[in-house]
Amino acid sequence: FLPTTGSLVAFEPDLSVDARWDSGVVQGSVIGTDFDPMIAKVITYGESRVDAANKLSRALESLHIGGVVTNRDFLVAILRSEAFLKGLTTTNFIEKVKPALSIVLSASKLQQVASIAALWIQGKNRDDAEILGQLPSGWRNSRLPRQKISFQYDENEIPITYRSRRDGKFDLNEKSVATVFNWDPESINVEIDGHRFTSKVTKDNDLVVVQMPWGNTSLQELPRFLLPGSEEISGGLTAPMPGKVVELKVKVGDSISKGDVVVILEAMKMEHEVNAPADGKVSEIYIKKDEQLENGALLMIVDSK
Structure with missing residues (x-):
């Protein structure tokens, strides 16, 4: 997580967590090379070190942020390590404890994130529709294949297929079923195979930032067709x-x-x-x-x- 430049596609602290945020940035701010790449200082208080550390890790974990690479996951791993909670923070703490640099997502979690992103995007498509926006997503008067959307996460391509059912639910991929309880331009409340999520979602061009219980995951929405001249130079x-x-x-x-x-x-x-x-x-x-x-x-x- 070396300092990177870019625009903050999403930046929204969770105000329900008892923490103080000292920051000079907002959603849309550009992180450039003219200043130190520090986004915010976060301060918590508690009756004990453990209490304060737990509040701080929760404040960082619930921050909705995307657009630039940060050390947020690394900081959360430090705050939740047993050595840190016990105050064993020597000068060789990182070398000795080796807190995780980032979250490694399993295939099932990536499927959950991509499914939530796909369902939020289909809701946005219906909300943006100027004609027949009240019709179910993907409605046709004949049988056609499911709708498909694909995302990129690191080197992984994650295809998601879905079809709106008459009962309002969605068939997802091969065997999954999803129910959307609430959709708005900033979030979605959805249940997928018995697991319910309320996720903030922010989209900027092809970048989709989805907030999950473990933090935020950024996905790249892949184009359905490769436009002529958009191919990367080989090598x-x-x-x-x-x-x-x-x-x-x-x-x-x-x-x-x-x-x-x-x-x-x-x-x-x-x-x-x-x-x-x-x-x-x-x-x-x-x-x-x-x-x-x-x-x-x-x-x-x-x-x-």
């Missing part, structure tokens, strides 16, 4: 953030291995290593030392071996 390595090229560690013709440092960028008063995503050979380089780059700028082409 293209891009800048993960805006920054200045401090050092270029390879040249055209070099053979590199997955994980090798190929470029060092300076941003937010820190140096960031850009690593090779796979084994290959550098065929083209588009940057030079001291050049200021925008986020997503093409750095080089690496031909796979």
Whole structure:
């Protein structure tokens, strides 16, 4: 979770949790490279260390946030570790305790998140419809395949299929059944196979941020069809953030291995290593030392071996 730039697609603290938020950002704020990438300071009080830590972890966990990578999950893991609760916070705490850097979601949880996102999007489509918006989602006067929407999470593609039933419920995927109790432009209350969720949902272009009991999960809605000219350049390595090229560690013709440092960028008063995503050979380089780059700028082409 190195500091990243971007816009806060979602930022909404849970005011029901007894915590103080000191922050200068709101939903839509741009996190750039001009200042330190700190989003907020959160303060809690309690009758004991455990009480205060539990309030703080809950405040962080219930924060609805998306659009930039944060260390929120890491902080929650620290606050809930036995060593921290006992006050055993020495200078080698992180090295010794090794709190989880992020939440690893199981396949079933990813299905739950994607299903909630799909049902919220279908509700938004009906709400936005200018004609016959009162008709059930996907209604046709003949038999047709289920509606389908696919999401990307890290390297996983998650397809979701659904069909509105006459009783108001939804058939999901192969065997699941869902009931939407309430939908609004900011949230959804839904039951999926006996598990009920009330989730805040925020969508910005193809990014969908879904709040779950364990925190927020960001999904990328995949297009149904690939638009001509939108294909990524094969082997293209891009800048993960805006920054200045401090050092270029390879040249055209070099053979590199997955994980090798190929470029060092300076941003937010820190140096960031850009690593090779796979084994290959550098065929083209588009940057030079001291050049200021925008986020997503093409750095080089690496031909796979």
